[in-house]
Amino acid sequence: MGCCDLKCWLIAGTVVGAIACLAGLILIPVGNVVIEGTVKKEAVLQPGTTAYKNWISAGAPLYRQMWLFDVQNPEEVVRNGSVPVLKQRGPYTYRTRYIPKENVTFNDNYTVSFLLPAGAIFEPSMSVGTEEDIVTSLNLAVAGAYNLIDHKLANMLIQLSKSTLFQSRTVREMLWGYRDPMLKSIMGLFYPYNNTFDGPYNVFTGQDDTNKVSVIDNWQNRPSVLYWNDTYCNMINGTDGSSFSPFLDKKKHLYFFPSDICRSVYAEYVNSLDLKGITVYRFMLPQSIFASPTVNLDNKCFCTNYEVTNNCTMAGVLDIKACKGAPVFISLPHFLHGSPELLQTVNGLNPDPEEHSTFLDVEPITGFTLRVSKRLQVNMVYGPSKDIKILNQVKQITMFPLVWLNETASLDDETADMIKRELFSRMGTLETVQIALIASGAVLFIFCLIGVCVVKQTTGKKVF
Template identity: 30%
Template sequence: MSKKEELPPTYECATASTTNNRKPSDSATTIECGAVIMDDVQKEPQKFMEPVYKFVGIKKQPSTKELGTLILLGTMLLLFMISVTGFFVMWFTQYYDNSYVSKLILANNSAAAKYWVDPPVDTYLKVHIFNYTNIDRYLSGEDAKIKVEDLGPYTYQEHSTKTNVKFNANNTVTYNDHHSYIFLPDKSVGDRFQNVIVPNIPLLSASVSVDKMSFFQKFTASHAINALNLDAFLEVPIDDFIWGYSDKLINVLRNFMPELRPKFGMLMNRNGTSPDTLQIHTGVDDVQKLGVISQFNGMDQLNFWRDDECNRIDGSDGSQFPPYLMEERKPLHVFTQALCRKLPLHFEEEVTILKEIDVWRYRTPMNVFANPDDNPENACYCDASSVKCLPSGIFNGTQCYQAPIYPSFPHFFSGDPVLFEEFEGIEPNAEKHRTFADIHPRLAFPVDGASRIQINIAVHKGQILERKLKQMPDGLMLPVLWIEITSGELSEELRTLLYHSTFSANVIQIILKYGTLLTCVTSFALIVLGFYYLGQMRQEKLQADSKDKSELEELNKD
């Protein structure tokens, strides 16, 4: 070549050897390594930001204002994404409420489990006895109707604990209830040692059992019982009738059935440890199953009733309800050991208790004990051996008690009038005799309420009682007593929990819900304004560049 071509400079990292041996005539230009590295580092952020610049329409190195606006936009975008997530969680999920309910999970050795085993709040057991004031005159034909007198309440402080507690690997816990009682004279009406005239429950029960025996057994048993010369009604102190008294018939029967307890009392089995074993979900694996019964006496389904639906036991034990059912005020179910069945509770209204705590009031529906003609869901509770079902207002508990026991609401409330047309003194009253529960809507456990049930025994004359009860219709339901279990005095600790779960939690929830909503709107608006501002600056810069270019072209023409 006649003319030497100019070659682009070659950059090398200078080392000690290259620096010492370099000649001034070398065509390669050698620079320091540090300079190359620094130059690359300066170019990296630019390469990283190039997609951002391209997205917002910046083709050249941004100005300081544009860069500041971009940083603000990035911050607002991050805030917007966080606030949208928070908005979705607070408005469309139960995460916030579940965070409170999770404190109630019955994990082994947790504070919640300790309170559940030995609750700090006692309940009140109120007992009403029906005193048959004219039964002799009625049986002799002198009076046309039976006169009963509702005596009570005889009030006891009930302390309930859990015994034989075992936490299982499948996130359930097994236990037995234990109850102890202290009589409270200041909350009672009348003398608990007063004598009353009541149905002879052991004799009325034996009448049914004897008639189911073979001919020879029936002949032997009926003669043995008749030899005792027992009356169908007896006079006994109220306290003995509730908690236990010695009975001649039971003493005889124990010779054949030694497993029988030496005394009989209407609530005797309630005092002490219950023979029934319950297993409930702890909520550890799923808080929505908290408190739901999984087994009763080792069975995951009963075998008392006609179909699987009535034999289901997956209700609550009454101390805690599944939180998800509270979301839409859905019906709740309580498995009642005394009835061997579930009872529904339906939302009725919002009420305020303790002057400041808002709760949801649930009640048992009026048709819970209705005849299947009025409530088809009760068809499976009818006695399979019976031609027709019972009148509305009474429940067949014979399978559960192995005795002619028929529970109802107190004073046959909501029942067919045929149930009490033979009586004077039966006065159904919704306010006094209906069951209700006031449930905290967030924590899903009862804060107040009253569980009310009446025990009745059916008259079965048979071979033993035919002559003794000649005047009385066969199958007549005799009211025996009714009980009411109400909430006791709440501890200061529980009041504080309820207060914070109602007020503090609500305030925080409102702040988070509307705070995330406001943050979403504000950050979105700032993002829009930021892009608008960038566009305006870019437009002004383009106009300025265009003006400069025009002026330069004019000068070149001159």
């Protein structure tokens, strides 16, 4: 091969290498635009999109695990005013949210309204016992009478019905309802539940702006709630937590509205995890959500019971009586992040951030929540009363934990494979092509350029 032919081939190789390298670099922004466009298209809540398929019916099973608190010394509490000794019983597990959304109606493509039907199916294989297990717990009617009506009238009703401060019931009765002898009505921690609905919700589809995908426009036909007598606390912010807008920024809070606690909350980024080969961002409810107003001034309007909360200095509990119509307080399980006095009025609680915190694992590109664990505790209050005989010996106001629950859902293998196949495999292919073009182009360019320089030195002539 002549010197001229070699120089021509080297020059051609240099040009081809430069073009390949440039093509790889150009593919980066072009590929990002293509991926972004695809993700945004599939994130919109419209029939046929990936988001809609996951949204209309829960893909992964949602389970509600429940632990009830069994009183070990009920007679001593009434007779001597002893501190209740509690033993956690559970989990008793139910499958919930297995029914697709109902009354789905699109409104000019910008919002969609729907109802969330409620149902619970007992899962024996995921439970420690049966629904017929007996637990001794606070008498819901007595606690309600203590908080809602005149104590002399309450005492008369209690004595006529021979009710006691604590009662023994089956798990099924405590959770789903029984006929109370004092009030002559059905009572239960979650009664009524089956065949009821949450909503209606009206949320943005993201058709005009993907940053608004699944954001709640109104709930129960109102843009805000009416429970807190304050504009800020009444705000409905964010989504229902099942999904968020695509391309998450880990520096920003995720806002969502859990209707069962009657207020909006937010979660903060904690770390990144691998979930079945998919990178997810873990967001957790911060301690400030249940902080006392003396620590977090934003919580002042959520404090409505000055007596129980020591003039709003107590952390860890939320009075939702205005929302639920019953004197119920919500907290994190075992009073996690609560004031020390909450743990001093009962024995047997052991708050653990690993076991009792709420978190969401969200895929950051699509905004889909792929794993969630929502943990809450339901509490009622009783205390000293000179007019209610069975409370004569009680020495202090007691925030009594009835049950704590963990609502969990996690990505299954089939959905994980679909996400990796439909989204990440394409992204991986594009990235591989980019890297191959840049690497091979750079190597070809450098070697050919070196060859040109060698030929130039050998011949002593100008190459270009």
